[in-house]
Amino acid sequence: MIRSFLTVSTGTLASRLLGFTRDAMIAALLGAGPVADAFLVAFQLVNVVRRLLTEGALNAALVPAWLRVRETEGAVAAAAFAGRVLGTISAALIVVTAAIGLLMPFVMSALAPGFAGHETLQLAVDDARLMLPYLAFAGPATVMMALLNAQARFALTAFSPLLFNIALIAVMIVLFGWRGDAATAALVVAATVGIAGLAQLLILVLRPGGGIATPLRIAFDPHMRGFLGKAIPGMVASAGPQLLIVGGAIIASSSPSAVSWLYFANRLIELPLGIVGVAMSTVLVPEMTRALRIDDPQSTAHAQSRGLELAVGLALPATLGLAVLSEPVVRLLFEHGVFTAADSMATANALMWLAFGLPAHVLVKALSPAFFARGNTMTPLFATLKGFVVAIVLAVILGHVYGAGGIAASIALGAWSSATSLIRHGAVEFGFAIDASARRRLPRIVLAALIMGALLWLAAPGMLASSANPHGIVQGALVALLITGGIAIYGLFLGFFGVIRRDEVVNAVRQTTGSGLRD
Template identity: 75%
Template sequence: MIRSFLTVSVGTLTSRLLGFARDSMIAALLGTGPVADAFLVAFQLVNVVRRLLTEGALNAALVPAWLRVREAGGAAAAAAFAGRVLGTVSAALIVAAALIGLLMPFVVTALAPGFAGHETLQLAVNDARLMLPYLAFAGPATVMMALMSAQARFALTAFSPLLFNIALIAVMTVLLGWRQDAAHAATVIAATVGVAGLLQLMILLLRRGSGSFATPLRITLDADMRGFLGKAMPGMIASAGPQLLVVAGAIIASSSPSAVSWLYFANRLIELPLGIVGVAIGTVLVPELTRGVRSDDRIAVAHAESRGLELAVGLALPATLGLIALGEPIVRMLFEHGAFTALDTAATALALMLLALGLPAHVLVKALSPAFFAREDTRTPLLATLGGFAVAIVLAVVFAQIFGAAGIAASIAVGAWSSALALLRRGAATFGFSIDAAARRRLPRIVVAALVMGGLLWLMAGFVLPLTANTHGLAQAVILMMLISGGMAIYCLFLALLGVIKWGEAVRALRQTKASDLRD
């Protein structure tokens, strides 16, 4: 399981790093004015669908259902079930894309009510319609990646999403060279989104044998399919909880100039650690837990839950402290180019620090939800997500009037903790969470190591960064990377000193992992 986590995490990390390059180019091309706000609201709609579908969310319902069918009826029955899911989901998303395109002015108004009566509304509608073809391609790509995960084929699942960012980066590189105006650049980028979705689907279709595990292809709404979709939709919405909370913030922020852009760019930094942990857990942990639950193997369930929680806390907590300590210089290095100004950097960094306070809660939700998904309970995570969404909306309405975009960011963090605590209470009351002795020993030590790293990083940043404030941008970037690398080294050192990491055991775990974990 460790190698599978690493495979998916490395693919996700690479995708997120490309995403930073992509967003840095968007910031340089569009800045933070009305054109940028319109584009980012439209792009956020696509991103929510993308997270909802392609980044492990569908695994929550499809993997347990597919494994159950295969156990009961064999490989042929599983392939027929997969063919019905692939055909039905693909057709449904094509129809949904057409309907959303017709109703796009109402959709954008609902997502950004502050745009009503302004030119920004029409800009957002035009951009969103150009991005809509992505929905049609995301459907079959989603199902194929989920089926590969169910069969422990993680490599292609982990790395195929890279094509989305590669396509956008290539187009924006040309736009930067041509120095196009913001409105024209936004139109071209929006049109490229659909093409990027097609590339992602093509790499999956060209995989040898890709059609053998989903045949025959059918569109049906029989009782079995209705039952599957009834469980799939709540699980998919629950898995997209962090993105839905950001949408909640954007709804309130749309009435404030540039606030949508500040929150978007701040959230992009939150999504790096969240994506690494969340996608890996959603892709790997759900199949592991499902097998353990179905075989009533309590040791396997406890092992999977414990390792998932350790990885979640071990990555999320230091990331939270690092983003708080280095938020402003990171934003400056990534985004303060072209039309993105120093004022935008300060506002985005403040939003980032407040959003980071909710990062551990987001990751905790990702770590806890698979315990429900493996038991085919998608309703509980859905209710927790919707509860957090409601909390974020109510608080954002109040805090936005007092603190602006920073108040909205704080509301999103509180909403995340509301969802996490709801899952903790419900899980403890129903089946209890199985944590083995190793996790009980390691988790407090992980927290100590992260706190030591955060404190030392904050001290180093407070001493070094003021001395380099007037140096060349490249020198500032190098120093920032040295601080980040130093923080990571300190964290790993204390993990080793506290006995959390034993390199010999880690190497043996990698060697003992089945080679099938890396099949593509």
């Protein structure tokens, strides 16, 4: 499980790092004004649907169903089931894409009511329509990735999303040399989103060794309706973090540049969230499904325990690091081109509040597979919707008083509402079984993270004050040194407390590089 987790996490980390490069270029190209707000609202629409399908969401619904068919009816029946899923989802998304394109003015008015009566609304409509083809390509690509994950072939699915960011970065490099107006640049980048989706699909379709989804056909038989009835709630539940940020953007749309500030702050949250959350959904769901199929409580507890340890062990230090270093990191990454110092301050303030919701997001990702593996997608769905309502209500109140920072705090509180709801329901329905090792390690992980955060908080002001340029090479080196030092301190204390051993880490990495990347 650790080897698979590292494979998926490595691919996700590479994709997120490219995503930072992409977003830094978007900030420099579009700034944080009306053009950027319009582009980013449109991009969030595509991104939410993308996250509903990709990054583990559809995987959490399809993998248990596919494994169940293969184990009870055989490989041929599993391939036929996968072919029906692939054909049905692809056809449905084509219809949905066309419908959204026709209704886009109404969709954008609902997602960004503050744009009504302004030119920003039409800009958002134009950008979103150009991005829509991506949705038609994302459906079949996601089904193929989920089927590969079900067969424990994680490498291609982990690294294929890199093409999305590579395509956007390449186009923006050309746009910087072209130096046209921001509105036209936004339209060009929006059109590239669809092309990037096609590239991602082709790399999966043209891979060697097919036949896992044949014959391809559209079906709405009882078996397929039952699958979709469970899949759709699970997909919505898995996209909880993105739905919360969309809810925040709905409220923020009435404030100039607030949508952009929230978007760029959330991008930093998505790095640790993506590494942990995607790996949880991609690796933990198959592990728990197999354990439940053979009625092995020990294996189930082992999977839940290791998932919870990995989630807390990566999310908590990331939360503290982002909260302490929010301002220098935002300045370093985004304060270029037409993205101003005032934009950096507002984004850093939003990031600090969003960071406190990161552990809750990761807990949801770690706890949801326990429900998905049991075929229960409704409980995570209701928890997600509850968090969304809490975030919206609080954003109206706190956003009016504290602006974008208040909306960010509301999103964090909405995430905690979802997490606590899952914890309560899981404890009542089946109990979250964790082994003795997890009960011993988890308090030590928390203590090591708190020590790291305290030392980082003490060291950061003195070190960063020595750099006059807030986004120069020296500042970048100092921020990198602080991050590297924080990771080293955290790792040392994990070792000192007996949470990890050097030989375990070395063996896991060797297994990953030796066989995990050859899937």
